[in-house]
Amino acid sequence: MTSFEETNPCDIPLETVVTALRGFFPEIRDDDVKFIYHGTYNVFEVMGEWIFRFPDISLLNEDGLELIRYENEVLQTLGPHVSLEVPGFEHISEDPELPFAGYRKIPGVSLSTCFDRTTKGIREEMAEKLGGFLSELHSPEVYEAYSERWPTEFTGEAFKEYWEGYYALIQERVSPTLDDDQRAWVTSLFTDYLGDDENFAFEPRVVHGDFDTSNIIVDPDTLKVQGIIDFEETALWDPAADLLFFGEGQNFIDMIMEAYTQPTGPNLEGRMRFLYNRVPLIYISTGIELEYREMVEAGFGMLEARMSLLN
Template sequence: MHKFIDVIQTAVPELIIDSSKLIECGQNNYLLEVNGKWMFRFPKAPVNLEEDKLEYRILSVLTGQVSLPIPNPSYAQLTSHVEDSFYAYEKIDGQPLFQEAFNSLKDTTKIAQQLGTFLKTLHHPDTKEALSTLLPVINPKARWQDLYNRVRNHLFGYMNASTMAKVTEIFDSIIVEVSSAEFVPCVVHGDFGPSNILFDPLKEEVTGIIDFAEIHIGDPATDIASLVGKFGYTDAFIDELSKTYPKAQHYLKRAKWMTKTFALQEALYGSENNDERAFEAGMKEYI
């Protein structure tokens, strides 16, 4: 951690560091909290440095497009060297809106309005235009066909014939839904689930949205799926959200099919990245 402090003090001498703690050591980045206020991201490898350079540019533009606070880069030193590169943003206070916390809320109306407005602004054509040169475009049908092929190659060997048929039906249904759906590809968060929605439990309101590592131009139903999965929220909440963002209802059927693949995606990640815990967690209902 001391090496990170040295890099920060050299690059940002006006920032007096009174406290720091390493709060996350993910696959791609180290995340250091400074003075209880600033979040500094340090890449682990050259490929992560290139990802951080792109994410820095994306967040800098996206901040002016959406209705809720998101990480807004304030400090940055993104060089050609991993060891002295970082970007930093002001910490967004709040805790993840996990299902248990959601179920304890007295009134979800305000949160539904906030998330509906956020998705409306995120999925808006103006946001797509602002980010069009920065984001990858993912063809929805090709994406699901690729995912199915990888599931078949990596996971079918652990399943019986009945389970394989069930999984095939899920992917066939998604591909049919995606192929026949009428929608304009838009900017998609890509991981718009409870862990990335921060809220204030006292005020019962959303304080910000985090983790844009999966952001792309694609199918807006992807973001609805993250809200209604096994660990997500209720249909009644989506009904409330749809009062602000009516298009959400049009995406709901497709989104619910997508949620049926979440465990498989976790197992696939485990298989492809030698993560035994993720593999076992995702496969437990398919073995």
């Protein structure tokens, strides 16, 4: 299934991108720049060797610059602790009106483009790599390194309050747009999750925050895992958030968990299901807020798929 980000058109003119890149590559031409997708960033492959990310038009400001600075520092903090390759920003524009960053492309393609070509043996090898990577990322050592740079007092109580507030927002903004079945499903999703205190008794860990097949880079021929990209959502959170491979099947999740060595905390499956199922509501709510019809439609498509998959 094609993601919203893959079909979302670029919202920054190619001429603007090429002109900006000439500060680093004076001889660059228009046909050296290939648009890939548009999520938080407009992402471009440059000269077949680089990836450059220009924030969405709503983030062509100080907020976008801070997002780039944050991810750069996150990568510098995490890089020494993980065995798979992650991006290293080499070119950064700190112009708040046009912030952007570039790194050398990790050779390969997103796993999302070729997961259906994987055999059981390849998936087992992949899962071992991914489980190992997540064990490193979710380790106490990475927690300490991150907390030293970004001190915080994360508590299960505060996490529950966050989701209570988010549910109130969904009730106000999204619920009026849902049909009866959808509304009942969303109500059950939140009330079941919020009603079980075990869901907030986990040990917080540093999470990638968007750990899905689109951000796992593999060799297009051997399908071996080459690296992990897109760390802008990295934070101290519930580690269950990085295990949400329901779309790839329970067997793949089980394979990853066989290689995962960190404590999971209570009610892991329930936490995973909630975090997976709440994703469509993000698209619907954000689309309504931004008056972006295509994002709302994408969210409803995801909602129907989630309701069918995990009922």
